[in-house]
Amino acid sequence: MEKKKALIVDDSSLARMMIRKFFADGFKDWELLEAKDAQDALEKSEGVFFHLALIDFNMPGMNGIDLAEKMMERQPGLAIYLVTANIQERMQLRAQSMGIGFIRKPIDLVKITSAMQGLA
C-alpha cells in the first residue's frame, strides 16, 4: 500500500522533530515532508500530493495562513491545520473563513489523531 503524505512546516527544528516522533510512533504508514518556512515548503512540495498539512503560524517570511492559501491554490481539497500556541482573534477568524483547522500547541498524539479523523 502506498504511504500517505503529510507536509510539516515549522521554523522550530525541535517542533518538527517532535511531530516526526509522533508519526513514527503512531502513524507508520505516513510519509512526512518537512520544511522550515513557507518558502522552503513551497519549493519542496512542488508537484507533490498531500493528504494533510500541519503548518506553524509564526514563521519568518510568509506566515502560516498565507502559506495555507498558496497550498490550497495548488491542491484545493487539502486538509490544512494551523499548529499554534496563541493567535490573534482576527487571524483565527481569517483562517476559519478559509476552512483551515487548528491544533493548539503543544502538539500530541491525540491531537494529531483527531485531525486525521476527518480525512478521507
Next chain:
Amino acid sequence: MFDDETQKALMEEFFSENREALGRIEKGLLALESHPSDHECINAVFRDMHTVKGNCRMMGFPRMEALAHKAETILDRMREDNMVLTQEIGSSLLGVVDRARRTLDVIARSGSEGETDFSTILDTLERFANLPATCQSPVMARCSDDPLPVPVSSPQPKTKPAVSSTVPSGKGPYAPPATVESIRLSLSRLDTLMNQVGELGASFNQLKYVLAHHPHHVEQVIELHGKQIQWLQSEVIKYRLQPIGQIWDQYHRLVRDLSVEIGKKVILDLVGEETEIDRNVLAVINELLGHMIRNAMDHGIEFSEERTRHGKSPIGRITLSAEQKHGQIFLKISDDGRGIDPAMVLKKALTMQLVTLEQSSEMTDSEIVRLIMAPGFSTASHVSTISGRGTGMDVVKAALDKIGGTITIASTQGMGSVFQIVIPQTMAIVPSLLIQDGGETFALPQTHIVELVSFYGNDVTANVEGKMQAPMVRFREGLIPLVPLQRLVKRDGPKRSSRREIERMHQASALHIVVLQVQENLFGLEVDAILGHTSLLIKPISRIFSHISLLAGSAVMPDGSISFLLNVPALFQSHDNSEQSKF
C-alpha cells in the same frame, strides 16, 4: 513519553535551538535600543521568543515557559505599535534572556529547571505588559497631540456575537456602534480649546470696545473674530472623526461566521483602516457595508469546486478599502466572484416591471446592472438566508442618498464586482453653492457641482435646444439635459410642455445653469440666480419633512432665514423618472 534515546535527541535539539534563539533575541534587543521602531527586528525577536516558549512547553518546563510567555506578551504589544521599547523595558527583556540561559544550564546539569525564583522579573514584566497603550514614556509626547478621540463608553466590541445558525436579523450583532455617545479627549487638547475660547472672548470684548469708540475700524476686528470661529469649527469637527478600522474589525467575524454557515472559503482583506470618517457617517455606512459583504459572500463568491473548475483560486477574496481624497471618502468593496450577469438582472427587472422591454433596448449593460438598486430588487432565485433579509441594494442606496453619498458598480462576468461608494467625510459642515429660485434660497453641495454657466442674450438660443422633446444645453462639445429647478420642486405649479419650456428659455434674456454630476450622468439645473459659495452648518431636516427626499438638510442663513440643502442624486432621480414617464 518517548524512549531514552529519543528523549535525549529531543533534549539536544531543545538546548541548541533555544540557545541560538536566545542569542538572536539578545542581538535584536540591543539593535532595537537604537532603532526602536524597526518592525522587521521586533518581529524576529518576537518569533524567537515564541519559539523558546513553545519549546519549553513541549518539553515540560513551565517556569521558563511562563517567563518567555510574559516577554512575548510585551513584544507582541510592540509588534502592534501599542508600546515602544524604552531602555527600562529593554533591560528587563535582556534580563529574561540571561535568566533563560541560566535555566538552560540548570536543566542541562540536573534535568529539571530547579527552584529559581522568577517572581521579581515576572512582576516587572507584568507591570510593563499592563501599561496603558498611550502612556508609557516615549509615547507620552505623541499621545498628547494625538488627534484621535477615543471612544470611552463603548470600547472595541470585544464581546463575540453569538455564533448562531439562525440569520442575524435587523440590528444583529453587526449593528452600528450607535451607542458611542462619548469621546475621550487629551487634557492638552482641551487646554488648547480653552485657550482659543478665551481668545474668542477677548476679541469679542475688543469688538464691543471698537464698536463704541472707533466704529470705522470694526472690520479688522470682525475679520479676526471670524478666523477664530473658523479655527474652532474645524478643530471640533476633527474630534468627530474616527478611524474606519474601528467598525471594520467586526467584519472578520461576520465573514468567518458566514463562510462556516454556507460552506464557502473566503479571505477578507482590509485596506486603509486608518481613514477617518465622521462618527455619524460611520454609523450609517457600518450597516450598509455589512450588508454588501453579505451580498458578496452570498451572490458574488462561488463555492470552491466551482471556482476551481473555472481556473480560479479555491478561496474567494473580498477586499474592503477606504481612502480620503479632497474631503470625501472613497470606499471600495470588491470581490473576485462570478460578477453580475446583466441578462439575469434584466430578466428579473422585466418580470418585476421595473423597466419595459422598449426602455431596456436603449440601456447599456452598466445601466442594467444598476437596476439591482431599484426598490425590492433581488436576483437570488430563492430567498437566501444570508442576504435575503427583506432588504436589498435599494436600502443601501437609500441610506447613501441620506448622507449625500453615491455608489457605482463595475462588474465583469466571471471575474467579480467592484462597488465604489463616495461619501462626504463629515456631514456637519458642507461646502455649498447658494442659488435662488422662485424667490427662495437653496444650497447645492459642492461635491456634485461641475461648472457654473450663465448665458446672456443671443447666447441663450445658441446653446439651448430641444432634443427628443426635452430641453438640452450645450456643454463641453456635447448636449446634456437641462432641467428647471422649478419643475422639480414645485410639483403643483403650472406644468408647461417641453416645447413651451424651451420657448420660455429662448425668450429669457439670461439663463443661469449649474452643471451637476450624479454618477456618470451630467445635467444642467436652471436656476433664477447664482448667489455664491459658502460653508453651511447643516442640520438634519425635521421629521415632518423627512419624507421629502429632495431635501438633504437645512441651514440657518446670516439673516436668520432657513434654507434647504438640496439632495442632488434625488433631484436627478426625480428628473429621470419624469422623463421616463413621458414614454
